[in-house]
Amino acid sequence: MTAMSSGEPSAIGTPPGPRRSAAFGLLPRMVRNRLEVMERMAADYGDAARIPLGHKTLFLFNHPDHARHVLADNAANYHKGIGLVQAKRVMGDGLLTSEGELWRKQRKVIQPVFQPKRIARQTQAVAHEAEALIGRLQQRIGTGPVDVRDEMTALTLGVLGRALLETDLGAYEGIGDTFESVQNQAMFEMMSLGTIPMWLPLPRTLRFRRARRDLQRITEDLAAQRRRQGGDDVISRLTDSVREEPDPRFGRRRMRDELVTLLLAGHETTASTLSWAFYLLDRHPEAWERVHAEAVDVFSGGPVTAESLHGLRYTTMVLEEVMRLYPPVWILPRVAQTPDEIGGYRIPARADVLISPFLLHRHPAFWRNPQRFDPERFTATGRAGRDRYAYLPFGAGPRFCVGNSLGMLEATIVLAMVARDLRLRVPPGHDVAGEPMLTLRVRGGLPMTVESVN
Secondary structure (H helix, E strand, O other): OOOOOOOOOOOOOOOOOOOHHHHHHHHHHHHHOHHHHHHHHHHHHOOEEEEEEOOEEEEEEOOHHHHHHHHHHOHHHEEEOOOHHHHHHHHOOOOOOOOHHHHHHHHHHHHHHHOHHHHHOOHHHHHHHHHHHHHHHHOOOOOOOEEHHHHHHHHHHHHHHHHHHOOOHHHOOOHHHHHHHHHHHHHHHHHOOOOOOOOOOOHHHHHHHHHHHHHHHHHHHHHHHHHHHOOOOHHHHHHHHHOOOOOHHHHHHHHHHHHHHHHHHHHHHHHHHHHHHHHHHHHOHHHHHHHHHHHHHHHHHOOOOOOHHHHOHHHHHHHHHHHHHOOOOOOEEEEEOOOEEEOOEEEOOOOEEEEOHHHHOOOOOOOOOOOOOOHHHHOHHHHOOOOHHHOOEOEOHHHOOOOHHHHHHHHHHHHHHHHHHEEEEOOOOOOOOEEEOOOEEEOOOOEEEEEEOO
């Protein structure tokens, strides 16, 4: 692998890729199946590929060395890119999309809320929501399929409200549909390369405008509640931080941007991971048996505690393998601020650079039988010698996901508690496929029948 540096390039040129004349054929294919196109690019052109799309050119890099360079070693040169830029229409300059000094200030405010010891104290809150989920699912035994993706969304919103915001997000009717409209618009703008004016009264655009107004109303209501009641949660910390702003309007906008980002990003990733986990456990009954047996053993002695979760080792390995095959953040888009060199190739300023955990996690040079579901990859022996940047379920470098501890705690408790009491099965003949939106979720929902194991 050619050495990389951010100095004067000594590179061999631009990465290989299809001719510019193929751009208009690639664009509709990207709209239909983004994952398939990127897999094809990696297969045809190797670890570095140039993808012409309309008036843009995307540079896809698919090697751990590339990921380390873009996400960590030279992270300051790579700002958030295509897709996330479009998401700014609703998230503004929240933690996910902001840059520079503003991002560092936001991270400093938010980081303490996600410290592992503090997150461990939310174990009972997560277990409470998991018990409520189990109760809802038990009512569906023998009644036909339930949409597990919808159930996971409701669950993770419940955990987010209870654990971080000290509020019941279920009181805001239709909040899930609001997030759906936001995601649809962001991906539409990403795939159309921002060429469709926002002033056109398209149905999708009109739904997005309503969703943006609804989210602003919800966040303003949450902030007003906390100002009246006080507390030591995310909202309280944000409220304290924006008091320093000389312009109250800017302070309110910062508060709104942060809360919208937290609401959108704080539940969708875990909901996607859990949906894929239940699907894969149904496909691999031997793995479900081990998760079930482990949960029965760990939870037989009383309530769920942070200490008891140490016994859920195999369940954790299952989740790690789920996130390898179906990483919730499937793409990490960046924009080069100055010219650079990656893997021996020249990268011009303002170039759109893509690092895809979905592709890296299935790279045959770093994963044996990469398409196979195998939790044993995450034993101590399985991890030995693996490149740190071959596995990026939470990103890497300074923009490493701040909520990873809560996400893993939540997913581990929910998967184990549900597997302890219930078995979920995909109906025969139902095709399950991925839908790469802001997260990699199950396309069209995940119908599953519910069976009791007690």
